[in-house]
Amino acid sequence: MPNLTRSDAERLDRQDPLAVFADRFELPAGHVYLDGNSLGAAPKSVFSDMETAIHREWANDLIASWSGAGWWTLGERLGDQIGSLIGAPPSSTVVCDTTTVNIYKALHAAVSLRPGRTRVVAERKGFPTDSYAAEGVVSTIPGVSLELVDVDAGELLDALDDSVAVVLINHIDYRTATLRDMGALTQAIHRVGAVAVWDLCHSVGVYPIDLVGCEVDLAVGCSYKFLNGGPGAPAFMYVAPQHQETAVSPLRGWWGHADPFAMEETYRPMEGIRKYMVGTQPILSMRAMQASLDMYEEVDLVAVRDKSKSLTGFFIDLVDQECAGHGISVYSPRAADRRGSQVSLYSEDGQSIMAAMAAADVHGGYRAPGVMRFGFAPLYISHADVFEAVQRLKHILETEEWKKPRYQSGAIS
Numbered sequence: 001m002p003n004l005t006r007s008d009a010e011r012l013d014r015q016d017p018l019a020v021f022a023d024r025f026e027l028p029a030g031h032v033y034l035d036g037n038s039l040g041a042a043p044k045s046v047f048s049d050m051e052t053a054i055h056r057e058w059a060n061d062l063i064a065s066w067s068g069a070g071w072w073t074l075g076e077r078l079g080d081q082i083g084s085l086i087g088a089p090p091s092s093t094v095v096c097d098t099t100t101v102n103i104y105k106a107l108h109a110a111v112s113l114r115p116g117r118t119r120v121v122a123e124r125k126g127f128p129t130d131s132y133a134a135e136g137v138v139s140t141i142p143g144v145s146l147e148l149v150d151v152d153a154g155e156l157l158d159a160l161d162d163s164v165a166v167v168l169i170n171h172i173d174y175r176t177a178t179l180r181d182m183g184a185l186t187q188a189i190h191r192v193g194a195v196a197v198w199d200l201c202h203s204v205g206v207y208p209i210d211l212v213g214c215e216v217d218l219a220v221g222c223s224y225k226f227l228n229g230g231p232g233a234p235a236f237m238y239v240a241p242q243h244q245e246t247a248v249s250p251l252r253g254w255w256g257h258a259d260p261f262a263m264e265e266t267y268r269p270m271e272g273i274r275k276y277m278v279g280t281q282p283i284l285s286m287r288a289m290q291a292s293l294d295m296y297e298e299v300d301l302v303a304v305r306d307k308s309k310s311l312t313g314f315f316i317d318l319v320d321q322e323c324a325g326h327g328i329s330v331y332s333p334r335a336a337d338r339r340g341s342q343v344s345l346y347s348e349d350g351q352s353i354m355a356a357m358a359a360a361d362v363h364g365g366y367r368a369p370g371v372m373r374f375g376f377a378p379l380y381i382s383h384a385d386v387f388e389a390v391q392r393l394k395h396i397l398e399t400e401e402w403k404k405p406r407y408q409s410g411a412i413s
């Protein structure tokens with residue numbers, strides 16, 4: 001391994017076709033922000049978009065904006081914009097609610113496609129809200145139970161048989177950044193006649209997803225991580241066209257009624273993906289999201305994936321080179337093809353080290369026990385940022401800065 005230097009970072013950045021995008025985000029000066037896998041940075045255009053949304057559309061035009069500013073159909077339009085990032089055909093993706101609520105709706109809808117089957121399979125080590133939502137779903141369907149498996153330990157394939165109705169699986173694991181083979185696993189799920197529901201929270205916006213090509217049945221994901229939709233931005237939900245007529249949403253509301261303004265006494269589902277919208281959606285949050293999704297129309301996701309592999313690989317190589325002998329290990333796959341846009345490191349002292357890193361303006365995330373997460377958003381992170389982050393980490397380890405009492409407890413994200 002050659003000795004990597006700052007000039008290697010500069011050379012990689014000069015060759016970066018996405019370098020132009022960094023300027024279109026607002027980030028505090030001096031910060032190395034490696035938490036875009038948790039809350040994406042603000043696109044600069046969001047400031048004027050919000051000004052328009054609040055001053056003109058809300059304050060001045062008031063209720064006329066439901067049609068005049070397109071508020072009523074915004075969730076479908078944003079859904080189509082996200083659809084183009086995940087290989088979904090138009091009118092199969094909708095923006096609404098939170099990821100957790102969408103998992104609830106998607107799992108229910110998926111179970112409704114396989115009447116008589118008795119098991120829902122989800123991940124034991126996935127982001128907990130996913131299995132919490134799955135618990136809630138099975139608690140309402142007599143005879144259906146939930147089974148949790150460790151996907152990366154190979155337990156999913158063992159769990160599959162013709163009693164399985166639905167499998168909920170993450171495309172990229174939030175803790176280790178392990179990337180799963182969407183095509184192969186979906187095929188295995190289909191082989192036993194079950195329905196595949198994919199959670200795209202950590203892959204949307206940083207990986208060229210092909211839902212149709214992989215024959216995914218349903219999918220969900222959030223928009224405030226790598227998609228930079230803003231805090232509390234609503235999530236999205238995909239239902240494959242062939243399931244839209246038969247899948248049943250468990251939540252009935254006027255926004256998904258076949259004729260919402262007829263004010264009919266009983267519910268009739270609207271055709272298509274809109275029935276999952278249920279009720280009035282957070283329009284201002286959706287307006288904030290639009291800035292980022294409009295920018296994504298100019299983004300080549302293949303270039304994003306290439307840069308993501310380069311950033312994460314450069315980080316791992318630098319950590320190996322600069323931080324050896326301090327009890328830190330790489331907790332993510334070392335093979336670039338098997339990891340997402342994040343690298344997790346492990347240390348028994350991870351929480352204190354991350355607190356000291358935050359004080360040095362390198363912002364990552366910590367997940368107990370011991371997992372230090374660094375997310376690399378290719379649209380605004382450079383190789384020079386990666387180099388700087390590892391220099392600051394090295395300094396904290398060599399000076400034992402992290403042992404200071406002020407880093408021994410306290411809440412960080």
Ligand SMILES: *Cc1c(COP(=O)(O)O)cnc(C)c1O
Pocket residue numbers: 098099100101126127129130170174199201202222235
């Ligand atoms: C971030 C994340 C969520 C978040 O769910 P919300 O309902 O939007 O808070 C859910 N699942 C996974 C896998 C996540 O990474």
